[in-house]
Amino acid sequence: MSALIAKLKRTPLPRSSASMTFLLMTVMFAVVPVAAGSTFSTFSVYTALQIFGTYGLIALALGITMIAGQFDLSTLGMYSLGGMVAVKLGQGAPMTGVAAAVLVGAVAGLIQGSIVSRFRINSMAVTLGGFLVLLGLSRTLGDDRTVSYDDVGVGIILDRPLAAVLSMHTLVVLGCFVLIATVMARTRLGRDIRAVGGDARASHIAGVHVERVTTGVFVISGVLAGLAGALNAFTLSSALVNPGFAPLVFAGTAALIGGVGLAGGRGTAWGIALGALSLSLLQAMFGMLASPSWVSSIITGVLLAAAAAFSGLRRQTVWMAWKRSMSHMTNRNPGRLGGNGISP
Amino acid sequence: MTGEMVLTVPTESGRKNRRSIGRAETLLAVATLAVLVYGALTTDGFLTLEGLKATVSGVGILGIVAVGMTCVTLSGSLFCLTLGSTLTISSMAFLSWMSIGVLPALVLTIVMGALVCAVQGLLIGGLAANPIVVTVGLGSLQIGVASWLTNQSTVYPPAGASYQWLSAVYAGLPLSVYVLVALVLAVAAWLSWSRTGQLIRLVGENSRAARAAGIPVTGTVVAGFVIAGGCAALGGVLLGATDGNATLLSGGDRYTYDAIAAVLVGGAAAGGGRGKVQHTVYGALFIALISNMLLLRGFGGGAQMLVTGVLVLIVLLIFQMRRRVR
Numbered sequence: 001m002s003a004l005i006a007k008l009k010r011t012p013l014p015r016s017s018a019s020m021t022f023l024l025m026t027v028m029f030a031v032v033p034v035a036a037g038s039t040f041s042t043f044s045v046y047t048a049l050q051i052f053g054t055y056g057l058i059a060l061a062l063g064i065t066m067i068a069g070q071f072d073l074s075t076l077g078m079y080s081l082g083g084m085v086a087v088k089l090g091q092g093a094p095m096t097g098v099a100a101a102v103l104v105g106a107v108a109g110l111i112q113g114s115i116v117s118r119f120r121i122n123s124m125a126v127t128l129g130g131f132l133v134l135l136g137l138s139r140t141l142g143d144d145r146t147v148s149y150d151d152v153g154v155g156i157i158l159d160r161p162l163a164a165v166l167s168m169h170t171l172v173v174l175g176c177f178v179l180i181a182t183v184m185a186r187t188r189l190g191r192d193i194r195a196v197g198g199d200a201r202a203s204h205i206a207g208v209h210v211e212r213v214t215t216g217v218f219v220i221s222g223v224l225a226g227l228a229g230a231l232n233a234f235t236l237s238s239a240l241v242n243p244g245f246a247p248l249v250f251a252g253t254a255a256l257i258g259g260v261g262l263a264g265g266r267g268t269a270w271g272i273a274l275g276a277l278s279l280s281l282l283q284a285m286f287g288m289l290a291s292p293s294w295v296s297s298i299i300t301g302v303l304l305a306a307a308a309a310f311s312g313l314r315r316q317t318v319w320m321a322w323k324r325s326m327s328h329m330t331n332r333n334p335g336r337l338g339g340n341g342i343s344p
Numbered sequence: 345m346t347g348e349m350v351l352t353v354p355t356e357s358g359r360k361n362r363r364s365i366g367r368a369e370t371l372l373a374v375a376t377l378a379v380l381v382y383g384a385l386t387t388d389g390f391l392t393l394e395g396l397k398a399t400v401s402g403v404g405i406l407g408i409v410a411v412g413m414t415c416v417t418l419s420g421s422l423f424c425l426t427l428g429s430t431l432t433i434s435s436m437a438f439l440s441w442m443s444i445g446v447l448p449a450l451v452l453t454i455v456m457g458a459l460v461c462a463v464q465g466l467l468i469g470g471l472a473a474n475p476i477v478v479t480v481g482l483g484s485l486q487i488g489v490a491s492w493l494t495n496q497s498t499v500y501p502p503a504g505a506s507y508q509w510l511s512a513v514y515a516g517l518p519l520s521v522y523v524l525v526a527l528v529l530a531v532a533a534w535l536s537w538s539r540t541g542q543l544i545r546l547v548g549e550n551s552r553a554a555r556a557a558g559i560p561v562t563g564t565v566v567a568g569f570v571i572a573g574g575c576a577a578l579g580g581v582l583l584g585a586t587d588g589n590a591t592l593l594s595g596g597d598r599y600t601y602d603a604i605a606a607v608l609v610g611g612a613a614a615g616g617g618r619g620k621v622q623h624t625v626y627g628a629l630f631i632a633l634i635s636n637m638l639l640l641r642g643f644g645g646g647a648q649m650l651v652t653g654v655l656v657l658i659v660l661l662i663f664q665m666r667r668r669v670r
Contacts, residue, residue, distance in 0.1 A: 137650055300484055305477075308481060
């Protein structure tokens with residue numbers, strides 16, 4: 001047991017455990033389907049990257065709020081609303097549709113972020129309300145039906161393979177990751193986001209505008225989720241009314257694999273990207289093996305629960321170590337005082 | 345009540361809580377009255393016996409799930425995001441197990457629901473794992489296993505099974521409403537009088553302090569989840585009996601969101617520790633009243649969802665501002 005705890009403490013930085021997972025998934029992706037008798041082609045890589053394109057931004061949106069110590073459930077609603085807005089307003093003008101979806105996402109994030117930071121209400125509760133509002137809006141706009149996008153050409157351009165494995169869609173998503181990663185690594189905002197997620201009170205004392213940073217994080221999350229919804233709607237040439245839980249499951253798992261700590265403060269955009277890529281490779285592999293959808297759903301479920309348990313375990317070992325050091329102090333002090341207190 | 349006072353040690357804040365909850369009741373009553381008057385004046389068929397019966401009937405199964413959700417929230421584990429999935433798989437399990445008899449199937453289903461959720465409680469209470477991630481992960485697992493076992497087909501009850509009494513209407517209301525009333529009484533009594541029930545609030549208020557005080561945090565959280573799973577399974581049994589079939593596509597997710605909305609509109613603190621099952625059911629009724637009014641005026645499910653969301657946000661803001669004023 002103590003060996004296990006010591007090992008957990010020595011577990012390298014989350015970022016490198018994310019790259020280990022990514023490496024493992026890449027090897028499995030290359031080996032397992034071939035061993036099962038199917039042929040490996042660039043098309044399978046393209047498929048994996050398309051899955052990354054579909055869910056990557058949601059993972060980034062959720063992950064960045066988790067780094068800031070919050071949890072944005074409304075990304076699911078915004079994913080749906082973004083698609084609906086893009087399809088409704090983007091008939092004949094796809095860029096307008098995307099811009100509108102992004103704008104709606106920013107507004108939704110601003111409102112929810114303000115409520116969370118100004119009134120200090122649990123972000124889960126607020127964003128559940130926000131989720132209902134956004135999904136309700138989306139369903140009202142679409143009259144509770146899937147709305148189709150007439151210009152099929154947009155989707156074709158968006159998803160045409162570029163350099164065999166990429167597409168416009170995945171390039172846009174990768175671009176967003178590069179942008180957010182740069183912001184997180186190089187700017188004051190990025191540092192503040194991690195600081196607020198790690199310890200909001202300490203950050204406040206250190207002069208960080210906690211309220212502004214928290215609100216900003218929700219705006220970023222809304223924008224990313226809106227963009228993800230718009231892109232996905234163009235890919236499918238239709239706006240789905242209810243995306244279900246799948247995007248949230250993917251996003252949460254990707255963020256955790258990517259080393260985003262559930263307690264906040266830990267994690268990078270690169271980690272989230274690696275987590276999302278690992279999961280995309282896994283899902284694409286199941287697709288190549290032609291396994292039924294439940295296999296993927298079971299594996300993701302186990303992964304997610306295991307990652308959450310592992311993350312909780314790590315936190316607890318830290319907590320236990322702290323408690324042990326406390327008990328050492330209280331045990332030792334009386335003796336010291338008795339022995340050394342009299343003759344200094 | 346005295347037990348609760350002893351456990352929530354700072355008596356002053358205890359009194360504060362009770363006063364604020366008392367005010368919350370007045371607030372909800374006034375709001376309900378306003379909705380009733382407005383609905384009666386503007387919407388045909390709203391304030392009729394039939395209209396109200398329809399509203400109350402609709403609350404039955406949702407209320408049962410929401411009572412379970414309240415126990416999870418009270419224990420400080422935020423929400424179980426997959427009680428709807430548990431409900432769905434429970435209705436499937438109940439219908440397919442009915443070949444061994446209706447009552448054994450009922451008991452077995454409730455045990456299964458309780459076990460499924462107990463695992464979540466074990467991970468959350470024992471390892472301090474994030475409740476959202478654990479419940480979503482294990483929900484995905486539930487759906488995966490169910491779709492594997494059923495091959496994604498619709499489950500029908502065995503021919504000749506006499507389960508109709510579970511969905512029958514007694515004195516104008518379906519059985520689910522009576523079950524809900526009994527359940528609320530039982531869970532409310534459990535929460536205020538049993539030791540574990542009292543501990544749930546304490547753990548929800550501050551799990552670290554509770555752990556330091558030697559309170560079995562893990563067991564308490566698991567107890568909350570067991571109740572939640574049992575409630576969701578009971579709801580699933582009633583839903584399966586009402587529909588006469590069950591599939592993974594029957595939209596159980598709706599129950600998750602609506603139950604959380606009911607908990608929040610009922611004024612329970614999302615972070616745990618404060619709230620009552622009676623208030624949750626009241627919240628569910630209030631949401632149902634408004635949804636029914638919207639339905640009668642020709643709005644679809646989207647508008648009902650939208651209004652529920654706005655309601656949740658308003659109630660959160662009101663309660664938070666009241667707490668801050670004090």
